[in-house]
Amino acid sequence: MNKTMKALVYHGPDKITLDDVPVPKIEKETDAIVRVTLGAICGSDIHIIAGHTHLEPERTVGHEFCGEVVEVGSAVKDFKVGDRVVASCIAYCGECWYCKNNMAVHCTDKDGGCYGTDSSSLQGAQAEYVRVPFAKTSLHHIPDGMSEEQVLFTGDILSTGYLAVRNAHIKDGDTVLVIGNGPVGKSAIEIIDKMTGAARVIVAGRRQSRLDFDKEHGLGDVFINTSKVDIVEEVLKLTDGYGADATIEAIGCEEALIWAVDCCKVGGHVSTIGVYPFPVTLPMERLWLKNLTLSWGFVLVDEIDDLLTLIQNGKIDVTSFITHKGRLNDIVEGYDIFKNRIGNCVKWVYTPYEH
Numbered sequence: 001m002n003k004t005m006k007a008l009v010y011h012g013p014d015k016i017t018l019d020d021v022p023v024p025k026i027e028k029e030t031d032a033i034v035r036v037t038l039g040a041i042c043g044s045d046i047h048i049i050a051g052h053t054h055l056e057p058e059r060t061v062g063h064e065f066c067g068e069v070v071e072v073g074s075a076v077k078d079f080k081v082g083d084r085v086v087a088s089c090i091a092y093c094g095e096c097w098y099c100k101n102n103m104a105v106h107c108t109d110k111d112g113g114c115y116g117t118d119s120s121s122l123q124g125a126q127a128e129y130v131r132v133p134f135a136k137t138s139l140h141h142i143p144d145g146m147s148e149e150q151v152l153f154t155g156d157i158l159s160t161g162y163l164a165v166r167n168a169h170i171k172d173g174d175t176v177l178v179i180g181n182g183p184v185g186k187s188a189i190e191i192i193d194k195m196t197g198a199a200r201v202i203v204a205g206r207r208q209s210r211l212d213f214d215k216e217h218g219l220g221d222v223f224i225n226t227s228k229v230d231i232v233e234e235v236l237k238l239t240d241g242y243g244a245d246a247t248i249e250a251i252g253c254e255e256a257l258i259w260a261v262d263c264c265k266v267g268g269h270v271s272t273i274g275v276y277p278f279p280v281t282l283p284m285e286r287l288w289l290k291n292l293t294l295s296w297g298f299v300l301v302d303e304i305d306d307l308l309t310l311i312q313n314g315k316i317d318v319t320s321f322i323t324h325k326g327r328l329n330d331i332v333e334g335y336d337i338f339k340n341r342i343g344n345c346v347k348w349v350y351t352p353y354e355h
Contacts, residue, residue, distance in 0.1 A: 001023055001070070001129075002023060003022065003023060004020045004021060004022060004023060005020070005021060005022075005023045005127060005128035005129055005353075006018055006019070006020065006021075006127065006128055006328060006329075006353045007019060007021045007060040007123070007124075007126065007127030007128065008060060008061060008062065008124070008126035008127065008328075008331050008332070009021065009058060009059070009060055010048065010049060010055055010057060010058070010059050010060075010061050011057050011058065012051070012057050013049070013050060013051030014049060014050060014051070015057075016049055016061075016332060016335065017332070018328070018329070018331060018332060021060065021123075021127070023128070023129050024123065024129055024130065024131035025131070026071055026072075026073050026131075027131065027133075028073060028111070028133065029073040029074045029075035029076070030073050030075050030076060030133065030134055030135060030136065031072070031073040031076070031131055031132065031133055031135060032069055032071065032072045032073065032076055032079055032131075032132045032135035032139060033069070033070050033071040033072075033129055033130070033131055033132070034065070034067035034068065034069055034070065034085060034087065034129065034130050034132050034139070035067050035068045035070050035128065035129055035352070036065045036066070036067045036125055036127060036128060036129065036130060036328075036352065037066055037067045037068055037084075037148060037351070037352060038065065038066045038067075038148040038149070038152055038349060038350070038351060039062055039064055039065035039066070039125050039126060039152075039328075039349065039350050040062075040064040040065075040152060040153070040347055040348065040349045040350070041062070041064075041126075041331070041334055041335060041338045041347075041348050041349075041350075042062075042063065042064050042089075042156060042157070042183075043182055043183065043184065043275065044117070044275050045061050045062060045063075045116075045126075045335075046335070046338070046339050047275055047277050048061055048116075048117065049061070049335065052277035052278075053117070053118065053275075053277065054118050055116075055117065055118050056118075059116060059123065059124065060116055060123040060124040060125075060126060060127050061116035061117070061124040061126055062115065062116050062124035062125040062126030062127070063087075063089040063114050063115040063116055063117065063124060063125055063155075063156060064089060064125070064152060064153065064155055064156050064157070065086075065087050065125035065130065065152075065155070066084070066085065066086045066087070066142065066148040066151065066152050067084075067085060067087070067130070068082065068083070068084060068085070069081055069082065069083040069085060069135075069139075070129070072135065073135070076135045076136065077136075078135065078136050078139075079135050079136075079139055079141075083141060084141070084142040084148075085139045085140060085141060085142060086139075086140050086142055086148070086151045086152065086154055086155055086304075086308075087115075087125070087130075087132060087138060087139055087140075087155050088104075088137075088138050088139075088140070088155050088159075088301040088304055089114055089115065089155045089156040089159075089299060089301070090104045090105050090107070090112070090113065090114050090138070090299070090301050091107075091111060091112055091113065091114075091115065091120065091122060091132060091133045091134055091138040092104035092105075092107040092109075092112045092134060092137055092138060092301070093107050093108075093109040093111075093112055093134050093137070094134060094136065094137035095109075096108040096109065096112075099112075099137070102300055102302045103300075104137075104300070104301050104302070105119060105298045105299065109133075109134075111133040111134070112133070112134070115130065126328070126331055126350070127328075128328065128352060128353050140154070140155075140304050140305060140308060142308075143308060143312050146308075146311070146312060147319075149319050149322055149349075150311050150317070150319055151308060151311060152322075152349065153183075153187065153318055153321065153347075154304050154307045154308055154311070155301070155304065156299060157183045157184050157187045158187045158190075158191075158307050158316070158318060159299050159300060159301055159303055159304060159307065160184050160187065160188075160273050160299040161184055161185075161186075161187030161188035161189075161190065161191050161273075162187075162191055162300070162303050162307065163273060163297060163299060163300045164184075164188045164248045164250065164271045164272075164273040165188055165191045165192055165195070165196065165248070165271075167269070167271035167273075167295035167296075167297070168246040168247070168248055168269050168270075168271040168295075169246065169269045169293070170192065170196045170197075170198050170245070170246050171197065171245070172196075172197030172198075172199075173197065173198075173199045174196075174197075174198045174199060174200075174244075174245035174246055175198070175199060175200045175201075175202065175238070175239055175244045175245050176192055176196075176198045176200070176201050176202070176244060176245065176246045176247070176248065177201075177202045177204065177235055177244035177246070177247040177248070177260070177263050177264075178192070178201060178202070178203050178204065178220070178247075178248045178250060179204045179205075179226075179231070179247065179248065179249050179250065179251060179256050179259055179260055179263075180204075180205060180249060180250035180251035180252075180256060180274065181203050181204070181205040181210050181211065181214055181219070181220075181250075182205075182210070182250065182251075182346075183321055183346060183347050184250045184273060184274075185203075185205070185248070185250035185251075186214065186219055186318070186321060186346070187318060187321075188248050188250060188273075189201055189203060189214070189219045189220050190219060190316055190317075190318055191316070193218070193219070193220075194310075194315050194316050195310075195315070195316075200221045200222065201219075201220040201221050201222075202220065202221070202222045202223075202224060202235060202238060202244065203219065203220035203221075203222070203223050203224070204223075204224040204225075204226050204231050204235075204259075205223075205224075205225070205226065206225065206226045206227040207227075207341065208225055209341070209344045210341075210344070210346070211223040211224075211225060213344065213346065217320050222238060226259075231259050231263065232259065232262045232263055235263040236263075239265070242265045242266075243262075243263050243264050243265035243266070243268065244263055244264055244265060244268065245264075245265055245268050245269075246264070246268055246269045246270075246271065247260040247261075247263055247264045247268070247269075247270050247271070248260070248271045248272070248273070249270065249271070249272040249273070249274055250272075250273055250274055251274045252272075252274025252275040252276045252277065253274065253276070253278075253280070254278075254280035254281065256274065257270075257272055257274075257280055257282065258282065258283065260272065261282065261287050261290070261292060261294070262287075264290070264292055266289075266290050266291055266292075267290075267291050267292070268290075268292055268293075269292070269293045269295065270292055270293070270294045270295070271295050271296070272294070272295070272296045273296065273297070273299075320346075321346045321347045322346075322347050322349050323343070323344065323345050323346045323347060323348075324337055324338070324343065324345045324347070324348040324349070325348070325349050325350070325351065326348065326349075326350055326351075327350060327351050327352070327353060327354050328350045328351070328352060328353040328354075329353055329354055330350070331350055334348040334350060335348075
């Protein structure tokens with residue numbers, strides 16, 4: 001193996017370059033080194049690159065990836081060289097209180113946290129190789145016969161969508177509103193459609209091209225363009241004035257969160273999984289009367305094996321989210337395509353660097 005590799009390096013707000021950096025090494029007996037064979041740009045990466053989320057410069061970003069195990073520490077027994085794996089976006093020890101209570105993002109081990117973010121010291125996965133601490137908990141075998149495209153999103157956006165749906169407490173016959181139909185919102189819609197008894201899913205977004213995509217791919221039942229109509233009026237019209245039984249907010253801004261609360265039926269559930277770069281203010285003087293349950297939180301990763309099984313059994317399929325693909329060589333351009341929705345981009349994924 002070479003001593004250096006290519007990796008996307010963050011140098012400060014809006015400054016990213018594909019650089020030569022040292023190839024990671026085994027540092028602890030529980031580590032694995034993974035050659036990245038397929039990865040993706042996440043919406044949270046856009047916030048990081050823009051400087052909305054703090055990250056020290058000279059770090060490699062990225063946390064959605066599949067790969068091949070090329071080296072393992074002496075204590076790693078569940079994986080061997082050559083294994084095909086998909087990674088959780090969170091590396092976690094599996095032993096501390098947080099890990100044992102499904103809060104792995106708060107792992108107390110200094111090696112824990114999300115790759116390429118301020119929550120950890122870990123380098124990211126937009127690179128040729130990644131050091132994976134706690135291989136036993138942080139990696140998952142890709143089942144035989146399944147492609148990387150099928151499983152790539154289990155490590156982050158599908159797990160995030162799963163959390164959103166779980167927190168929404170959807171019952172049979174419910175009307176559910178999803179505000180924000182980016183990759184995470186679409187993941188939530190897929191899970192609602194395939195794993196709950198909801199009678200109707202209302203999808204709200206401001207880009208008609210994305211609403212058209214959802215309609216074409218059977219993601220949702222009713223579609224609202226928030227740039228053209230009043231979302232609250234439309235939802236109340238569709239629900240006989242009551243509002244949706246549950247709402248999911250998947251954008252991460254004050255306006256969308258207020259919409260989610262205003263559109264929710266009295267006594268309903270509001271679930272928000274947007275990444276909030278700025279503080280929000282809720283008009284509590286009129287909202288407290290609604291007896292709502294408001295839930296929020298960061299991705300949970302304990303459901304990855306369950307999601308892999310659902311995909312393997314044909315219950316969930318999010319391969320349509322992959323609208324653009326390039327090599328690691330092209331990832332700077334990929335950020336521009338993904339951020340600016342060029343060509344109606346939903347997800348931009350990358351294959352290994354070509355030397």
